[in-house]
Amino acid sequence: MSMNFLRTLLFSLALLTGLAPVARAQSIDPFEHGWVLDAAASQLRFLSVKKGNVAETSKFATLSGLITEDGKAQIRVLMDSVDTNIDLRNVRMRFLFFESFNFPEATISVQLDPEQLRDLHQVRRKFVPVTYTLSLHGVTLEKRADVAVTLISNDRITVASTTPIAIKLDEFNLEAGREKLQEAANVVIVPVGVVSFDFVFDRASPGTPPTEAVLAAAPAGAAAALETKGVMDREACVGRFEILSRTGNINFAPASARLDPSSYPLLDNLYDIVNRCPDLNIEIGGHTDSDGSDATNQRLSERRADAVGAYLAAKGIGNARMRVVGYGESKPLRPNDSAENKARNRRIEFVVVN
Structure with missing residues (x-):
């Protein structure tokens, strides 16, 4: 017996017994x-x-x-x-x-x-x-x-x-x-x-x-996203740069300034924010943990900040709007006494500079 025939039969029975006003299809197939x-x-x-x-x-x-x-x-x-x-x-x-x-x-x-x-x-x-x-x-x-x-x-x-x-x-x-x-x-x-x-x-x-x-x-x-479309005001821009600095999702190959592809989604979001804050210039600051010499970490932080700046420039952000700085190991967020803390100290931060 086909399903269509069964549906027709049941509906016909409903008509005969006076049940037709009941919900049309719900009585047969929810x-x-x-x-x-x-x-x-x-x-x-x-x-x-x-x-x-x-x-x-x-x-x-x-x-x-x-x-x-x-x-x-x-x-x-x-x-x-x-x-x-x-x-x-x-x-x-x-x-x-x-x-x-x-x-x-x-x-x-x-x-x-x-x-x-x-x-x-x-x-x-x-x-x-x-x-x-x-x-x-x-x-x-x-x-x-x-x-x-x-x-x-x-x-x-x-x-x-x-x-x-x-x-x-x-x-x-x-x-x-x-x-x-x-x-x-x-x-x-x-x-x-x-x-x-x-x-x-x-x-x-x-x-x-x-x-x-x-x-x-x-x-x-x-x-x-529930947010202002188009250009954002200064408070919205500054707050977003501070939040993106805390993500920890800009990654590099070990001891390298080569951006890992896993960084691209966040950087694309960053580009969108910078693009919607056209009156503001930003500092891109590179930071490292304390492993290695001061000089090595200084150079590495500069190169990593440069890599982020280059990514944004390639997408259309003018170099004049970005100040790229390396801080080496001089500004740790946490003591460099554990792998977790060192990972938090290796970071890129974004700060509005005007």
């Missing part, structure tokens, strides 16, 4: 035609705790998602769209914590069981456990959560968390980012984030089942 996320009506929130008892709730502004006809649900989150309601705090979250220049998005995937939702048209609201896959900051893990699925109308549903979902930062290699945030804001942050969500979906039109192209329709990368 995923018929598929569903598309209403991003404007949906929210993904996370709560962080700092200073022991100060809780802050933030969200992401750019989401896309779908549920396919076979029940595969996917949500795409653009990390650059983090919204803390404060501009420079957004920038710290993007560059220091999420490292969105390397990990621009997170994805949530769930395979829904149609049998769990077959009677949704009757009960209108169901609580179901789900196993989901979260890909975040280069790590993919399987987790479990309880969700509430609510049928608002035949063509509109919500899927919401019923209890807060704890995300341990160390599971997703976010501990280093937490430390950078603590240092930048001079606060202590609890190493766990608490996530909640309320996703709203609309049924797709017949004959147009949603595909993964729906997920890619949202803006890409930094285009999703």
Whole structure:
């Protein structure tokens, strides 16, 4: 017996028994035609705790998602769209914590069981456990959560968390980012984030089942950032240069001034910021740890700063806007007494000089 014949038979029975007013497709197939996320009506929130008892709730502004006809649900989150309601705090979250220049998005995937939702048209609201896959900051893990699925109308549903979902930062290699945030804001942050969500979906039109192209329709990368477009004011520029100096993501080959390709995403973001601060000149300062002689470290810091300046010049930043300086080992951030501290002292810093 074909699925189409079965659907027709069941619908005919509904007509005969006076049940026709009940939701058209929901009584037969909860995923018929598929569903598309209403991003404007949906929210993904996370709560962080700092200073022991100060809780802050933030969200992401750019989401896309779908549920396919076979029940595969996917949500795409653009990390650059983090919204803390404060501009420079957004920038710290993007560059220091999420490292969105390397990990621009997170994805949530769930395979829904149609049998769990077959009677949704009757009960209108169901609580179901789900196993989901979260890909975040280069790590993919399987987790479990309880969700509430609510049928608002035949063509509109919500899927919401019923209890807060704890995300341990160390599971997703976010501990280093937490430390950078603590240092930048001079606060202590609890190493766990608490996530909640309320996703709203609309049924797709017949004959147009949603595909993964729906997920890619949202803006890409930094285009999703909640910030002033075009030229930025001095405060925004100065704050961004200070934050980018703390990332530690400009890398060189050992004892060399050759830029590692892993540095390019951050430098491309830096170029965008310099380009949007046309009235400001910047100093590019190179710093080393204390290994080796003073003279060797001085030369190395100069060459590394030169390499960053050359990269920006090649992209179109005028040399007159950049002052390239090497400080060698003379300005350490931390004592050079451990591998971790030495790594923090090897850095490139950016400072506005006019």
